[in-house]
Amino acid sequence: MRKPVLLSFLLLIGLFFNALANDGYKLWLDYQPIQDPELKTQVKNLLDGVFFYGENDTYQVIKKELELASENMLDQSPIYSQERLGNSKLWIGTRDQLSQVLSLTQQGEIRELGADGYWRGPLVFEGKTYYAIIGNNPVGTLYGVFNWLNSIQTKTFNSSSIISDSPKVKVRMLNHWDNLDRTVERGYAGASIWDWHRLPGYVDPRYIDYARANASLGINAVSLTNVNANALILTTDFMKKVKVLADLFRPYGIKVFLTARFSAPIQIGGLKTADPLDPEVIKFWKEKTVEMYSFIPDFGGFLVKANSEGQPGPHEYGRNHAEGANMLADALAPHGGLLIWRAFVYSHEVDEDRHKQANLEFEPLDGKFRDNVIIQVKNGAIDFQPREPFHPLFGAVNHTQLGMEFQITQEYLGQATQLVFLAPMWEEVLKSKTFQPSQSSTVASVVETPINENHKTLIAGVSNIGTDRNWTGHLFGQANWYAFGKLAWDPELDSKAITDEWIKLTFGNSSELASKIETMMLESHEAAVDYMTPLGLHHIMGRSHHYGPGPWVTGGRADWTSLYYHRADSLGIGFDRTSSGSDALAQYAPEIAQEWSDPNQIPEKFLLWFHHLPWDFKLKNGMTLWDGIANHYDLGVKKAREMQQTWASLKGEIDPERFHHVEQLLAIQVEEAEWWRNACLLYFQSINHLPFPDNIEKPEGDLEYYKSLRFPNAPGI
Amino acid sequence: MRKPVLLSFLLLIGLFFNALANDGYKLWLDYQPIQDPELKTQVKNLLDGVFFYGENDTYQVIKKELELASENMLDQSPIYSQERLGNSKLWIGTRDQLSQVLSLTQQGEIRELGADGYWRGPLVFEGKTYYAIIGNNPVGTLYGVFNWLNSIQTKTFNSSSIISDSPKVKVRMLNHWDNLDRTVERGYAGASIWDWHRLPGYVDPRYIDYARANASLGINAVSLTNVNANALILTTDFMKKVKVLADLFRPYGIKVFLTARFSAPIQIGGLKTADPLDPEVIKFWKEKTVEMYSFIPDFGGFLVKANSEGQPGPHEYGRNHAEGANMLADALAPHGGLLIWRAFVYSHEVDEDRHKQANLEFEPLDGKFRDNVIIQVKNGAIDFQPREPFHPLFGAVNHTQLGMEFQITQEYLGQATQLVFLAPMWEEVLKSKTFQPSQSSTVASVVETPINENHKTLIAGVSNIGTDRNWTGHLFGQANWYAFGKLAWDPELDSKAITDEWIKLTFGNSSELASKIETMMLESHEAAVDYMTPLGLHHIMGRSHHYGPGPWVTGGRADWTSLYYHRADSLGIGFDRTSSGSDALAQYAPEIAQEWSDPNQIPEKFLLWFHHLPWDFKLKNGMTLWDGIANHYDLGVKKAREMQQTWASLKGEIDPERFHHVEQLLAIQVEEAEWWRNACLLYFQSINHLPFPDNIEKPEGDLEYYKSLRFPNAPGI
Known part of the structure; x- marks a missing residue:
């Protein structure tokens, strides 16, 4: 008994005392020194002449990121050019800012990429070739810079090829289930990183690293508080605290959302009701929203869990989800805010099959929600189980904008003690064929497609982030944060490609090592x-x-x-969820219902889910x-x-x-x-x-x- | 409004991106490179020939500490000698191990220092001068090494002078008020550092840094759990977890204590009573203690809060504190364990003056406690107020061993948002004259003096440590941890000297800077x-x-x-606590009672406390x-x-x-x-x-x- 302990003790003290100890804090933004001489020369050449086409807060953070990366990768600071010609090599700016040096075709191509897209590649101007990173807006430019730095780290950078990309989903969001007392529901990585008590006066430097990590993945929205909500977050004292975070996140292109407790008019408004049709209640939310936007002009909106697991909601007043959501959406609309309403509903009365409840409640409301409402649907109908068939609401409604809710935190998947890489599971869900609204529809296509031009699309992930030094408790939890961000940007990505990238950024470019770790990661979900x-x-x-x-x-x-x-x-x-049982299968498209109702035809992975x-x-x-x-x-x-x-x-x-x-x-x-x-x-x-x-x-x-x-x-x- | 936020944002991102950012994690063990050439030569000379007189786990941690220090201070590893003569320069060992090279006088001098004492200085042997660090036991040697490294950092090291020291108090202890769910009562530095859920399998490297920091101050005992105790810590599952920590801390000379919930026999023992005189209860605690020592052979003992603020205790069964404490002490005695019983008692019935309660309950029990019982008394009679007169129990009992309980965590003193340096407050208490048992007695002398040779002395401090990166939430909270350790070692130290040392270790040796920070620190308590x-x-x-x-x-x-x-x-x-009021003053020695009963004579700082x-x-x-x-x-x-x-x-x-x-x-x-x-x-x-x-x-x-x-x-x- 004594020996192993001693050994482990010595190993541990050895670990601590290692001056180069890597505690995982830097995530995938580690910027290791470049070993490859050719790559190094290329990168150094560009960083020796950086020219910004303008000035704004986002370019400030780009500069800081370039400085950090350059100091780590090259052991030198970038050199900034004061003029776009002369010694400049690397051009950074927006399409507008670069319009004089872009052809009309190039401008058109870049414009096509849309709001957060970016283009990077060689640009010939007056006979000289520059390398340009161009967004349609400054945040797109930031994404381009992160993508460029990523390509350097993964040794895929080639200065002569053009890379362009744009997100397939508008709102790419983390949901923190963080309580105001810093506990985290389903959190396994320490306490909440939001130090509410010391805000607004004390600003933890970690907030910036959090924003960098998210921006590097294209995550552009965060809901700071638990969906089992505390109305206090909507009081003036807390708005002042939230404002500090919103100001810090803004240059990184990240909008702040909050969870709104449906009964807030009673708890903090002094009203006797939270009936969404009551004029005083409507007034309360209008004024509350106006106040919120006075602190945070680009406030994202509210995320609401209502009439689910005991949370208050419109049903208490005989109103339906649409009446509840629309009232809040109307308060937000003048300011451009979104109202995100969760479809994870189940009442205190136990239904014959909880699987069916969301469809039963939301299908009849199809088309009844305002344009700035998104219904956020969990990937499956039960609750983030190790494996679920896709939620039958995807494809079942055509006039309601649905967003996806994944759970990054591993509530049912090993919490903070197990390596379970979730990208293959998410990929499985996203690539599932819904057969609705069209034969070729998949969950991904449903999520990516706005029901009309007024609607925004959404993928949300329940955060696995806490105060643990490595952010996620388990080092490989970082891969789930990473993969979520990538899939929210492009739900059709291959999880293998994401894995590959994360491994290189985290453990370096050894291919043998990468292949071993990749196998572990890709097989881990099926193992679990x-x-x-x-x-x-x-x-x-x-x-x-x-x-x-x-x-x-x-x-x-x-x-x-x-x-x-x-x-x-x-x-x-x-x-038994076939017609001889709860008949939940009937909520899926007939193509699915038919195949899955036969125990010999259904994919065996779903066998006992339905039979x-x-x-x-x-x-x-x-x-x-x-x-x-x-x-x-x-x-x-x-x-x-x-x-x-x-x-x-x-x-x-x-x-x-x-x-x-x-x-x-x-x-x-x-x-x-x-x-x-x-x-x-x-x-x-x-x-x-x-x-x-x-x-x-x-x-x-x-x-x-x-x-x-x-x-x-x-x-x- | 906009401007300041932008500025602060830029400042913050600047902070993050500073590659040399100092987040305070290293505490006072930062080991900055030595600038002074003469000092550097001296230290390098010694570290080029380190010889250990023996081998054990504690020397392993000394080696690791020397390696870390040397790499940071000199940018090189220490060179170990394989023989004590030859190239060796620095000798490390115990008095026993060095007996052949020490004169009888030297041996006697060192022996006099007692168990954890150390001696360091030049040693001439066969015509050559070595520098020796010698303890009476390996942990004493470790203390000597930390003291030597401290002297290098503070530029006070002189290889020709002899330094020896030994603790004036046997048990120098941190009390964590950490709950098993990782919340910390009166904790303002994040969550508990004890990750119970992932123990015993997952060992956080931070545990080692915690042990190093404590050992560097001479802290040799820690109670891991809240005094408002959870009986679960005494179950087998938790013992396995505690064992891992005890094994890690042992080479650092740190013993583990736990809080014992008095009603544990009911909660986890299946008994109907926790009556300390009940044979089944006695058996429960005996067996529980035997089990504990089977996991942790040097387990420190139990810390108990009983019949106070709703905690269970012997009063429920008509038994007094001595009957409760002695039953537990008897279970611990065969294993050499200590039973620490808190004097902070007040019942559900409100007394005319809570100030009097401890004396009322404990004076009649004087002499009734077992030899392995220590009564742990808060510095004042109320509850860690910004300033309190010393607790009247100090000096009032002569046959009961009293230990001191300070509160390092700033419950009433600014929590984690205020710089309030507590050493001057603790010094004020420790230097207070009690006039009992003798005219020259002080609180310090009472605490330092064992009532007979079987008794151990104790100073405990309620920890201010949490998962915050800098350990204590406020950087200057580190100074309170530091000062506590120093005063527990020597209650007669001057707080100015401690301050000076901590500033140098934390901010370097600039005297102008030190003097400014010193003024801030020394005046901060009076300001608060x-x-x-x-x-x-x-x-x-x-x-x-x-x-x-x-x-x-x-x-x-x-x-x-x-x-x-x-x-x-x-x-x-x-x-009014004079004879016209609650007469709490009468609990002090007559010299005090007399002076303080006159509002014109009492020190004004205590005026409204008594009048x-x-x-x-x-x-x-x-x-x-x-x-x-x-x-x-x-x-x-x-x-x-x-x-x-x-x-x-x-x-x-x-x-x-x-x-x-x-x-x-x-x-x-x-x-x-x-x-x-x-x-x-x-x-x-x-x-x-x-x-x-x-x-x-x-x-x-x-x-x-x-x-x-x-x-x-x-x-x-």
Whole structure:
């Protein structure tokens, strides 16, 4: 016993004392020195003559970013030119600013990219070639600069080729579920980075690094507060605090949103009602909004969770979601603000199937929402499970602007102890065919397409950011933040490409190392699904904190129990959502409903999500359902161990601090995977009394042991 | 409005991008490069030949510390000698290990220093002079090394002089009021650094830096958990987590303590009672303690808050503090553990004067406690007020070992927004004459003196440490941690000397800079007393969070109101604790009671603590009491502004990140000082209807405004 501890102690003190220790704070903006001589010469040449076509706050932050990057990559400061010709090499500006040096064709091409797009490439003017980074607005220019720096870090920069890009989605947003007391709901990375108590007087330098990281991904909106909202954020005292953040974020192109508690007129307005049709309530929100814009002229708008999980909403007054949302939208409209209304609704009365509730409530309201309303829909109908089929609302309404809500924080996916890379899961959802409104429609196309020219599109992600030094608790949590930003910019991106890029930015350009880490990352989500909820199982984790397995959870509200979702009995397992069951399948397009209603045709990953099947149901590989479940759980454990081994093989190739950080967490992940497998299989076996398949590792503990585990202080509740 | 924000924004981004930014993480262990050529040569000479007289875990951490220091100070690694003669220059070991090279006199001198003492100086052996750092045990040696490194940083190192030192107090302890959910009671520096959820599997490298910082001050004990205790910390799951920390801290000479919830036998033991005389309860604690020592063989012991502010204790069962404490002490005794029992007790029934309660409860128990019990007494009888007379229990009991409890975290002293250096306050308490047990006794001598050879002495400080990057929220909070450690080691130290040392370690050796910062620090406590609670006023802050003024707080439990403490009415103000009042004064030695019972003899700083006096009472300077109060408040504001100006004059001499950090906080401090002054004077004036003295700045707001302020999410509650 003594030895390993001593070893680990010495290792740890070794880590600390490493002067080059990398604690992960710098994220993907590490700007390592350029090793390749040719690349170095190219970059140095450009940074020796930087000319800005104008002056504004965003160019100030570009300058600072160039200085930081240059000092780190080249060990020198950039040299700024005072005139656009002469010694200048690198031109930075907007299309307007550069109009005199751009051909009409070039101007047209760049204009086509739209508001936040950028163009970078060689530009020949009066016989000399310059390298130009051009946006349609200063923030587009900033995005172009970040993209250029990214290409240097990933060694893909080529000064003779033209790169242009523009976001496919207008509002690319982080949702912080941060409470005003600095706790974070479903936060696993320490406390909230928003130090409300010391704002507005004390400004944490971290706020700037947060803005840089987001801007480097194209994230242009942040909602600062929990959707389970506190009305106090709308008081004048807090507006003054929020204003400081908004002022800091503005040059980075980031707009601030807040969550609005629907009952705020009562809590902070002194009214007796929050009825959205009450004139006093309407007046309250109008005035509140006017006040907000007096502090923050470009305030983004409100994000609202109403009539869901006990949150107040219009239903208390016999009004529907549209009446609630439109009242707030009308207050925001004169200022250009957005009203984002969440579709994650379920009432206190348990429906026969929670899966159906959003469609039941929102389909009848299709076309009833104002132009500045976006309905923000979770990727699946239940609640950010390890795997969900796409939410049936996507494609089901044609006159309501839907936005996507992903969860970056790993509430159900290993929290801060597991490496689970979410891009493949998001990609799976985004690329899902909806068959509505057209045969070729996908979730991505629905999200990317404004229902008319007045509407904005939206992808939001629930943040995994906290005060932990590396921001996300688990170093690989950074990859999820990164991948979210990239997919919000372009929902059709390949998760492999994103992975590749993040690895290079984080761990450098060694291709062997990159390929190993890529394999770990790309397989990690399927592994987690296997050891947590294979074959369409869902919502069988520990109650409330959602940490670890809890297939036995029962008692209290039915749809907060595991039994409600897995419905295992001596005969079979799974939730029948076909026409013989809750018929939630009917909410999807007929093409899907038809295929998925057949247990032999539905993709097996969704099998038990939609079907209740006997334990001896035959899977495609010939196994019985029970053997298949057991094998998936076991495979998940094996994959987790493989990840651990792969990482171990990288020892010496990654700095010791980050290596040991991940090494420790992977050891926890393997234990947790075994825990999930053992607990779930023992539980299901206690229901079906079938023997374990021979090839499966037998659990060490017994079911009672697993049921006895308690985690009263698990984080994030 | 727009301009200042832009400026501050640019300043901030400038700060971030400074590659040399100093975020305060390194505390006083920054090891700046040595500039002085002579000093550099001396140090280099020694580090070029380091010889260790033996091998153990503590020497491993010494080696690591020398490597870090050497790399930073000299840009080279130390060179280790394999033999004690030959090329060796610097000898490191214990007295035993060096016995062959020490004279008997030298050995005797070193032995005299006791357990954790150290000796460092030149040692001539076989005609050659070595520099030796010698402890009586390895941890003493570690202390000697830290002291040597300190002397290099402060440029006081002289290789020809002998320095020896030893602690005057056995147990030098931090008390963390950290909850298991990572909130920190009265914590203003982020979340708890103890990541319980991810322990034992995940070990945060910060734990090592924490241990280094403590060891560098001689702190040798830490209680990890809140005195408002959660019994779960005593479960097996948590013991495994605590063990990891204990293993990490052991080489640094730091023992781990935990808080024991008195009702744990009920909460986690399945018993129906926690009666300390119940055999099952006795058995529970015995077994629990045996289990604890099976994980942590050198576990320090338990810290208990019982029958105070609603915490469970022996009184529920008709038992007294001694019966409660001794039962736990008996469980710990076989393992060498300590039982620390807090004297901060007050019952649910409001006494006529809470000031008297500890003496009333503990004096009758004098001599009734086991040898391994220490009664931990706050510095004053109320509750860590900005200024309190020393606690009357010091000197009042002769057969009970008393330990000191200071509060490092600034609950009542500006929290994390104010620079208030606490060493002068602690010095004032420690140097107070108690006149008991002897005429020459002081609080320090009482605390330093074991009541017999079986007893250990104790100074504890309630930690101000959290996850904030700079550990303490306010950079100058580090000085309070530092000063606490130094005073726990030697309660008779001068706070000026400590200040001097800390400034040099933190900001470098410029004497002009040091003298300016020293003035700020040494005057800051008196300033805070002036603008918060001058002339003996106390406990008039905001309810519950204790943030800001609240002299009007009333309603609910009497001794949680301000009125109970200031007793202001149209005729006068102050708490009569003389024989005509609560007679708390009688708990002090007659010498004190006599002098302080006369309002014209008592030091004015304690005037209203002990006397209720008319508003026109004449102060020593001839002012009326009302004018005096007003002038003190105003003076406090002026002093806060002076601190701000002094700091502003240091611009350019301190790195921009730390400069701006403190600059922002000082601006908040001035606002808060004005708020305190205005609120308190307006309130008292509303009671006495007297005019403000002419020379006092008139408040801008009115009393109603100040009373209306609310801070529902103030930290630390």
